[in-house]
Amino acid sequence: MELILIIAVVVIAVLAYRSYRRTQLQTRKQHEITAAELESxxxxxxxxxxxxxxxxxxxxxxxxGKDLGDGARQDYQRALDAYESAKQAVGQVTQADQIKHVIEILEDGRYAATCVRARVNGEPLPQRRPSCFFNPQHGPSVEDVSWAPPGGAPRDVPACAADAERVRAGAEPDVRKVMVGPQRVPYWEAGPAYSPYAQGMFGALGGVMTGMFLGTMLGGMFAGGGYGDYAAGYEDGMSDGGGDGGGDAGGDGGGDFNPFDGGDFGGDFGGDF
Structure with missing residues (x-):
């Protein structure tokens, strides 16, 4: 009986070690980003x-010619600071993972700019939302829209007004494409080097994105979070910065506010594809 127990323990230990080694090798492979991919x-x-x-x-x-008011001026300065900080940060990038910080700075600046327009137009401050999923250059999303990638299941993704309307009309959204070798592909199909790029924008939506891209190139890179965590993070940042979206976007990319912290983005990149 004791011999059987010893054999069982040994077998379990061997299996656990093999699993650990396999995970380590997969993790190491995830970080083998080529110089060309990093430049891309x-x-x-x-x-x-x-x-x-x-x-x-x-x-x-x-x-x-418009009277900005204190709040709009602070938001405008925050947007300008984010722009300068992002330019400085991207010039210092030496590893793909550092791109996430650059994009977080940019996200904060984009939101600050939308706050400027809202204040000047006498509108309520917009809800803090992630960028348009289809093309982050479109700025903060305004709603969620049901969309499915080729071969994937429909899921709700954040979209700008124009792309949301395109999707509902059955048209193709204006997708952000990047160069991969000789062709341009959607950024979510661009491979491991773009994982931090996407995390910087959608880290708080990890659960949604994991389900959306399960079994695809980006399927294993997101984890945890949601709109609740995203909004709460910004409210905390506003309370620290005077409650007006001002704060400090310089140097560290937005003071203490970082709605993307708290997620585990290590994961098993790429899932089982």
Whole structure:
């Protein structure tokens, strides 16, 4: 009887060790991002920053002759600080994982810009939401829309007004595509190097995104969170920064506010594909 127990313990230990080694090898493989892939995702982030800078120029023209008020001025400064911080941060990226921080800064700036317009137009401050899933350059989403990737199940994803209308009309949304080799593909099909890029935008929606892309290239990269955590994180940041969306977007990308913290993005990248 004792011999049987000893054999059982040994077998369990061997199986556990093999499982551990397999996990370690998979994790190591996940982080083997080539220099070309890193440059590609940096270029994508840099394009997003440039697009945001152009939007800030347009915003500046819109605000000419208008009384911003203290709240709008603070939000506008926050957007400008986020733009400068994102430019500085992307230039210092040496590993793909660092892109997540760059995108988080950019997300905060995009939201601050929407707050400026809302304040000047006498509208309520918009709900803090993630960027449009289809194309993050469209800025914060305004609603969720049911959509399914090719071969996938329909799920609700955050979308801007224009893309939500396209999807409901049965048309193709305006998808953010990036270069992978000789062709342009949706960023969510661009491989492991783009995992931190997507995490920076949708980390708080991990559960939704895992279900959406189960069995695909991005299927295993999200975990936990939801709109509740996302909104609560911003409310905490607002209370620290005076309750007006001001805060400090410089240096560390938005002061103490980071609605994306708390999720475990290690996962098993790519699922079983």
């Amino acid at each position: 995702v940096k270029r994508t982030a840099d394009e997003d920053i440039t697009r945001f800078g152009e939007e800030l120029q347009d915003l500046d023209l819109e605000m000419v």
